[in-house]
Amino acid sequence: MPRLILLRHGQSQWNLENRFTGWVDVDLTAQGEAEARLGGERIAQAGFRPAVMFTSVLKRARRTGALALQAAGLSDIPIVEDWRLNERHYGGLTGLNKAETAEKHGEDQVRVWRRSYDIPPPPMERGNAWDFAQDPLYAGQPIPDTESLKTTLDRVLPYWDASIAPRLKAGEDVLIVAHGNSLRAIVKHLFAVPDDRIVEVEIPTGNPLEIDLDANLKPTAARYLDEGRATALPALA
Template identity: 75%
Template sequence: MPALVLLRHGQSQWNLENRFTGWVDVDLTAEGEAQATKGGELIKAAGLKFDRAYTSVLTRAMRTNELALAGAGQSDTPVVKDWRLNERHYGGLTGLNKAETAEKHGEEQVTIWRRSYDIPPPGLAPGGEYDFAADPRYAGHAVPVTESLKTTLERVLPYWEAEIAPKLKAGETLLIAAHGNSLRAIVKHLFNVPDDKIVGVEIPTGNPLLIELDGDLKPTSARYLDESRAQPLPSVA
């Protein structure tokens, strides 16, 4: 039966600096590299063998994917990169320090922007440092100026259905090394998590989440490979 491993990238430089990152292309810290390698070692210990891996076009996810596959002894795994697996776009919050933003706008407002399902942050002004419209990685695509988790799911889901789901239905074992919110979008879809419950689902960094699926891609089991850093998961029907 098909199996899927979701792996959130390790600590990035802007994670360390407590900044809203979104689509900004920052690299992993040394700690993030260690987390990714450890994730791969856990995958190896679990006896998993991937048919292919998917990642976003952002360095922190691609680097996590590379290090995890190396740690698992599977560096020869075919890798597919796609922008639709990018982190949620944080709009006008991009680059800001999270604590300073909370002081300016209030904890409640920032919590709404960060955690609500369908309320995005203010849009990013065009022409600024973090305007990605001219980035060649997104040529031919409408680049958002902000996203909620809902709109993140709306871009992830068509890619899931067109590219990833058919491979799983063919019985493949896949790795997706991506970001907290693009992975939460996949979890919401797979486990049919209600809108008001997904806000409580958090994906820890560098801890592989193994999801076993039936032929209809309904989860039959789900567990983190590092139980000491596990987060609560939606129930498996």
């Protein structure tokens, strides 16, 4: 049966600065690089050799994947990048400090924007400094101006169905290196997490989540490879 590992990128510079990052292409911190390497070491210790690594187009995920594969002795693994595995688009919150935003709008409102399933932040205004519609990386793509976790899932799931699931159904092991919310979307789908419970799922940076799947891609077992930094997992069906 296939195995899937989900790896959230290591700490980024804007994680450190407590800013809403979304699609902004920031790099890893030194700590983030160390987390990526440690994640790779844990992958090697688990005897995991994926047939392919899927990642987003953002450098914090791409570099995490490259550092993890290098640490695991798996640098020959094919890599597929796609923007649909990007982090959630934070709309008008992009670039703002989270604590300062909470002071301005109230902690309850910011919690709704950050953690609710289907309520997005305010949309990003066109011409904003972070207007990704002007980025050639997304030329010709349907660029959102904000996203909730629900609309993030709406773009991740078709890519999962078309590109990732067929590899797993063929019996291949797969590594996905992406972001907190794009990975939460995959977890919600796999574990059938209710809308009101997905807010409780938090995937730590740089800690590989190994999921054993049956022939129908239903999880039969799941564990974090670094038990000391594990968070609660959804219940298996």
